[in-house]
Amino acid sequence: MNHPVSKGESRVAGMTAKENLRPGGRSARVQASVHKAVRELMAEMSRADVTIPLIAGKAGVTPSTIYRRWGDLQELLADVAVDRLRPDMQPIDAGSGKADLETWAEQYAEEMSSGPGREMIRDVLAAQAGANACKCSEYTRQQIDVIAERARARGETFPDVERVMDQVVAPIMYRILFGDVPATKRVRDLVARVISTTD
Amino acid sequence: MNHPVSKGESRVAGMTAKENLRPGGRSARVQASVHKAVRELMAEMSRADVTIPLIAGKAGVTPSTIYRRWGDLQELLADVAVDRLRPDMQPIDAGSGKADLETWAEQYAEEMSSGPGREMIRDVLAAQAGANACKCSEYTRQQIDVIAERARARGETFPDVERVMDQVVAPIMYRILFGDVPATKRVRDLVARVISTTD
DNA sequence: TTCGTAAAAGCAAATTCTTTGCATTAATAG
DNA sequence: CTATTAATGCAAAGAATTTGCTTTTACGAA
Structure with a gap:
């Protein structure tokens, strides 16, 4: 206690x-x-x-x-899971902001919906300490930030990072957590929409 | 075992x-x-x-x-939590599809981000059995379905339910789970966007 | 270096939780 | 009403968790 x-x-x-x-x-x-x-x-x-x-x-x-x-075990597992969820590389450069985001999102969806991916997410969310979960979304935000910066450096317009979190990351994660496994097409559609509605 | x-x-x-x-x-x-x-x-x-x-x-x-x-305890807690997460009433009729959705989403965000709300969600997601989590999103889908039907009955256009899940429900839930508590303004913006981009 | 101190780890007993086999009770079908 | 099956109670055995106390280790100061 x-x-x-x-x-x-x-x-x-x-x-x-x-x-x-x-x-x-x-x-x-x-x-x-x-x-x-x-x-x-x-x-x-x-x-x-x-x-x-x-x-x-x-x-x-x-x-x-x-x-x-x-x-307890939960906290330990969460601690280990967060560690393993830390990205080990920068997002792949696919030539354009949209292509970068598409590539990244597809990989993200695939990794997170895999058996081990789901388990790690579950472990992180199941722990009492909310800090681990925060760290996870922070990792994601950073990855997207890299993509956004790269796009801007190329002179492209690119949606706000929070917009991407809301419209791409969140739907993917929601579906993984609550039952669906998001299909590749769905992921592509999410990316297409957020890119096309960029102010 | x-x-x-x-x-x-x-x-x-x-x-x-x-x-x-x-x-x-x-x-x-x-x-x-x-x-x-x-x-x-x-x-x-x-x-x-x-x-x-x-x-x-x-x-x-x-x-x-x-x-x-x-x-085990996890499964029992998940079972109880799902029970408590079942909506006990129809979404409030606020006059229009947009108003209905706004009203519903604000209440949803508030309930889910409250202490007990977060605990229940955690309990549901922490359990091995994915069925409980599915049930939860199904409850949500049904609520939105009611709003959508009502809007169509009024002759309004209303976005597809899955679009609402992706662009309103998922972002709210993602932020609750991964650290943020979505502010009312943010929720309103999510609703405004999904309504304004209805095909 | 050597010594003192404080944090972390080891150890082991006590406690509490979990699992399991068997007896008993309750619900359903015939 | 009786036979059958599933669920529960009970209690002992097995594991996990907690805790007080001792020992080790890392680090700062002399």
Whole structure:
């Protein structure tokens, strides 16, 4: 009922010490091994069968360490999921703002509607801490921002980022979350509409 | 790992028996008392403190009954949440399709972004069974359908229901889920746009 | 470097939740 | 009314969670 829980990093510190030169302090090492254990376990078994004692065993820490740092399984899974949802590359340059957005949106829809994608989103949204969810939409916003900047640099008009969030990202995510899997055609239509109604 | 779980009603049956004339069979009674217990407990304490043994005690059943019927707390909470998310009335008639939609959307945004609203949505989405989430968007679709039919009966043009889902409902829900609370003005703008771009 | 301090981790016992087999009760069909 | 099937109660066994206390580790200061 009262977790010290400092989420993610606990203090990546300056580390003047002898050993420990590489990554971070002990906290960082524990976090890394726990995250790794979670990813591996999620890959080899059903999410319903992953438990904290299991994770702890695989990560080489005690369960109480995990309970104290993350509070419960939900929060830990959300923490790991957010990590995995961070884009690992810039949006592909397809020649024009519209093509860029189309390419990006199709990939986004595909990744997010995949089995693992849905699970990660669920994990993020299921957690109490809303911060993780915020981070996710922030990642998305940044990607779109890159596309928008690129378009403007080319001298094209491009809709406001928030407009894109409302008219492209939101519908895709809504349908993924509430049952439908958005078809490619639908995604293209969303992009076409937001581009064509750009003020 | 292997729940008989027949979700909701198990068979509201014909009940020829002497007693039991009113609601349904034993199953229905148990479901009702468990749902009631959940609602009451959620009202009087933090969601994190609500446990199955607690619910069972308040509902006058044994924990194993709940485990066998619902599988786990998540599923039970989702089941209760869906119930509470079912609209209890038709959308208000505000004179025109646009006004109807505006009125409905503002109320929807307010209810869903409230504390209890967010919790219910989270509960629904966190559950494994996707059926509950589907039901939710189905409720919404039906409400909009009523508004659309009314508008057409008046001879107005009104956007396709799926367009409204994409351009009004989805953005509202996305922002609620991923951090923002949509302001009234934003909701009005969404409605204005979907109405003004009706083919 | 060495020492002191504070945060984090280990350990283990106590508690609470979850699962399961078996007995019992209730609802339905015949 | 009786047989059958499904659902619940009960209680023991198994896991997970919580917690107090000890030990380790990282970091700052002397």
